[in-house]
Amino acid sequence: MARVFNFNAGPSAMPLPVLQQVQAEFLDFDHTGMSIVEISHRSAAYQKMQDDTVAVLRRLMQIPDDYHVIFMQGGGSMQFLMHGANFLKHRGGYLNTGIWSDKAMKAASYYGEVYEVASSKADHFSYIPKEDTFMVKPDTDYIYMTSNNTVHGTQWQTFPHVDVPLFCDMSSDFLSRPVVVTNFDFIYAGVQKNVGPAGVVVGIIKDSLLKHVREGLPDMLSYRTFADHDSTYNTPPVFCIYFVNRVAHWLEEQGGLTAIEARNAKKAALLYDCIDGSDGFYRGHAAKDSRSVMNVTFNLPTPELEAKFVAEATARDLIGIKGHRSLGGCRASIYNAVTEEACQALADFMNEFKKKQ
Amino acid sequence: MARVFNFNAGPSAMPLPVLQQVQAEFLDFDHTGMSIVEISHRSAAYQKMQDDTVAVLRRLMQIPDDYHVIFMQGGGSMQFLMHGANFLKHRGGYLNTGIWSDKAMKAASYYGEVYEVASSKADHFSYIPKEDTFMVKPDTDYIYMTSNNTVHGTQWQTFPHVDVPLFCDMSSDFLSRPVVVTNFDFIYAGVQKNVGPAGVVVGIIKDSLLKHVREGLPDMLSYRTFADHDSTYNTPPVFCIYFVNRVAHWLEEQGGLTAIEARNAKKAALLYDCIDGSDGFYRGHAAKDSRSVMNVTFNLPTPELEAKFVAEATARDLIGIKGHRSLGGCRASIYNAVTEEACQALADFMNEFKKKQ
Numbered sequence: 001m002a003r004v005f006n007f008n009a010g011p012s013a014m015p016l017p018v019l020q021q022v023q024a025e026f027l028d029f030d031h032t033g034m035s036i037v038e039i040s041h042r043s044a045a046y047q048k049m050q051d052d053t054v055a056v057l058r059r060l061m062q063i064p065d066d067y068h069v070i071f072m073q074g075g076g077s078m079q080f081l082m083h084g085a086n087f088l089k090h091r092g093g094y095l096n097t098g099i100w101s102d103k104a105m106k107a108a109s110y111y112g113e114v115y116e117v118a119s120s121k122a123d124h125f126s127y128i129p130k131e132d133t134f135m136v137k138p139d140t141d142y143i144y145m146t147s148n149n150t151v152h153g154t155q156w157q158t159f160p161h162v163d164v165p166l167f168c169d170m171s172s173d174f175l176s177r178p179v180v181v182t183n184f185d186f187i188y189a190g191v192q193k194n195v196g197p198a199g200v201v202v203g204i205i206k207d208s209l210l211k212h213v214r215e216g217l218p219d220m221l222s223y224r225t226f227a228d229h230d231s232t233y234n235t236p237p238v239f240c241i242y243f244v245n246r247v248a249h250w251l252e253e254q255g256g257l258t259a260i261e262a263r264n265a266k267k268a269a270l271l272y273d274c275i276d277g278s279d280g281f282y283r284g285h286a287a288k289d290s291r292s293v294m295n296v297t298f299n300l301p302t303p304e305l306e307a308k309f310v311a312e313a314t315a316r317d318l319i320g321i322k323g324h325r326s327l328g329g330c331r332a333s334i335y336n337a338v339t340e341e342a343c344q345a346l347a348d349f350m351n352e353f354k355k356k357q
Numbered sequence: 358m359a360r361v362f363n364f365n366a367g368p369s370a371m372p373l374p375v376l377q378q379v380q381a382e383f384l385d386f387d388h389t390g391m392s393i394v395e396i397s398h399r400s401a402a403y404q405k406m407q408d409d410t411v412a413v414l415r416r417l418m419q420i421p422d423d424y425h426v427i428f429m430q431g432g433g434s435m436q437f438l439m440h441g442a443n444f445l446k447h448r449g450g451y452l453n454t455g456i457w458s459d460k461a462m463k464a465a466s467y468y469g470e471v472y473e474v475a476s477s478k479a480d481h482f483s484y485i486p487k488e489d490t491f492m493v494k495p496d497t498d499y500i501y502m503t504s505n506n507t508v509h510g511t512q513w514q515t516f517p518h519v520d521v522p523l524f525c526d527m528s529s530d531f532l533s534r535p536v537v538v539t540n541f542d543f544i545y546a547g548v549q550k551n552v553g554p555a556g557v558v559v560g561i562i563k564d565s566l567l568k569h570v571r572e573g574l575p576d577m578l579s580y581r582t583f584a585d586h587d588s589t590y591n592t593p594p595v596f597c598i599y600f601v602n603r604v605a606h607w608l609e610e611q612g613g614l615t616a617i618e619a620r621n622a623k624k625a626a627l628l629y630d631c632i633d634g635s636d637g638f639y640r641g642h643a644a645k646d647s648r649s650v651m652n653v654t655f656n657l658p659t660p661e662l663e664a665k666f667v668a669e670a671t672a673r674d675l676i677g678i679k680g681h682r683s684l685g686g687c688r689a690s691i692y693n694a695v696t697e698e699a700c701q702a703l704a705d706f707m708n709e710f711k712k713k714q
Binding site: 002006107192196217235237320 | 359360361363365366367368369370371376377379380383384389390391392394395396397398400430431432433434435437438464467547549553554555556557573574575576577578590591592593594595596597600674676677
């Protein structure tokens with residue numbers, strides 16, 4: 001079996017040792033005589049696995065005891081409306097740094113007033129706004145942000161400090177670097193970038209915030225349902241949670257989030273150095289001080305060259321390099337499981353391609 | 358590896374050949390050089406697989422062209438509220454035959470008036486109401502039913518004919534027998550009983566019904582979003598859909614739904630014959646004319662004997678026999694993938710256990 005170099009934006013590359021482990025134990029989960037997809041979510045074997053998943057996540061991220069860790073379905077898109085359904089009472093403020101925060105703001109507007117605390121929309125979301133430009137209105141229930149913007153290739157380098165509850169969509173850089181959980185009242189992440197297969201969202205939610213959940217919501221729209229029932233009010237996506245468990249253990253074996261952050265920085269530097277050293281042949285989309293370590297977005301001199309670049313890359317098993325349809329250009333997504341070898345192969349190809357033109 | 362006899366109510370037994378296939382191809386999906394959990398949902402490889410899944414489902418169930426087949430997340434519980442959010446405008450009628458229809462009625466009541474068209478609640482949901490007892494009110498938007506009641510072990514033997522759109526939760530007997538799709542405007546099924554891992558709901562929805570979706574819903578709550586975007590408005594649960602694909606192909610190889618129905622009837626007969634021939638030692642919960650072919654529910658003379666029965670069964674690798682916590686007693690769930698051998702082993706054990714008392 002030949003593995004390609006997978007630069008998909010999500011779903012995306014997973015660690016090979018985890019894939020091999022999942023394959024090896026697929027017919028017999030934890031000596032139950034059943035596959036992980038066959039076990040009951042009310043069984044001791046399931047509960048032990050879910051509890052362990054929460055425990056590893058708590059260790060990796062140093063999540064304090066006054067936060068619940070919950071598992072939900074529906075992807076980030078369901079969170080775009082759920083956070084509003086639960087917490088938008090007066091007005092919700094948005095740090096609008098990309099199409100995902102834009103969608104979240106739109107979905108939440110179903111439940112109340114939304115507004116931009118800051119925005120880089122006028123500049124094609126090419127930078128992360130500075131904290132001193134924030135405009136926070138009175139009676140703001142929360143400020144919502146996206147830590148990493150997959151489409152535009154920007155990322156918050158440090159997190160803002162605000163006086164209202166801060167919500168963060170960490171879908172695309174979850175577990176890629178240490179974060180101070182206590183800076184946030186609510187963190188969520190669809191796991192299909194760094195942590196597992198599409199189909200589960202991890203939520204980290206402060207107990208004091210749960211008290212403010214809107215009363216009378218249908219059960220499945222209320223965060224309290226997931227917190228009060230330990231994520232098993234209904235059948236959770238067992239396989240996805242199990243996969244997250246195995247990836248989280250793999251992360252611990254790699255040295256945790258500080259170690260993976262260093263590795264990710266090294267990988268990103270290979271590509272950004274290539275861009276910066278190309279005499280303008282490759283042009284990064286993101287402002288330098290806002291560059292993402294997860295998604296490297298860039299353009300070539302012409303759309304024709306971009307198409308040729310993507311085609312030749314694909315022919316060399318460098319997969320997923322085409323930019324998001326809303327922005328065009330090129331994008332290399334280099335999440336946790338993308339190896340340094342893969343990034344070096346792409347950088348080599350970029351240098352070579354440039355020389356040939 | 359020793360496989361146990363898995364009578365779990367869901368998630369539940371999957372066909373061993375499918376588990377082996379999924380395992381074998383887990384590191385390289387369709388010659389992509391990537392695992393199925395690593396491929397992009399915007400890739401040709403994914404689209405081909407999803408299209409094929411829809412095609413096989415259409416063949417198996419003879420789904421006409423004027424129905425969309427869609428994939429959603431959140432399990433049946435999310436459907437309990439979504440059908441109401443989309444279609445409850447005047448009043449919704451419910452055939453209340455178990456705790457799941459009861460929950461659906463409660464969740465939908467968030468969006469409007471709900472009422473019981475018929476109910477067996479007063480008799481512990483032990484039977485399926487007759488069609489001539491239905492009381493349908495004027496201005497009823499739809500009638501909602503559950504084809505098989507996992508907790509109580511009852512099942513609609515034939516489907517009612519009503520003058521308003523009929524919605525059916527087929528989660529627990531989906532693809533276990535032929536159904537006439539045109540009898541319904543909307544069918545949905547969480548797949549984690551007969552068809553795959555927990556994490557995806559298949560929806561079969563008539564195009565004419567889609568025109569009546571409530572306007573202005575948040576995108577992720579609207580069935581139209583899933584129909585208009587071919588289930589890829591956001592990232593779908595790729596692995597679960599892929600698994601459904603493999604199970605659906607396996608079903609075709611078994612001879613389709615008529616063949617699987619015959620096999621399921623034979624399996625159920627092994628257990629019901631054992632109950633009926635036990636001189637009252639085993640007492641079936643369901644009325645005989647309402648018995649489920651999927652979930653066989655029964656009691657022993659005392660709760661103490663039931664506990665002993667479950668413990669001894671477990672010791673012999675007959676797993677998942679304990680009844681639902683809301684009803685007690687015993688339950689054997691014998692979905693498509695549970696073998697005749699497993700049912701025979703349970704029947705043998707039941708006969709032997711009775712003799713020893």
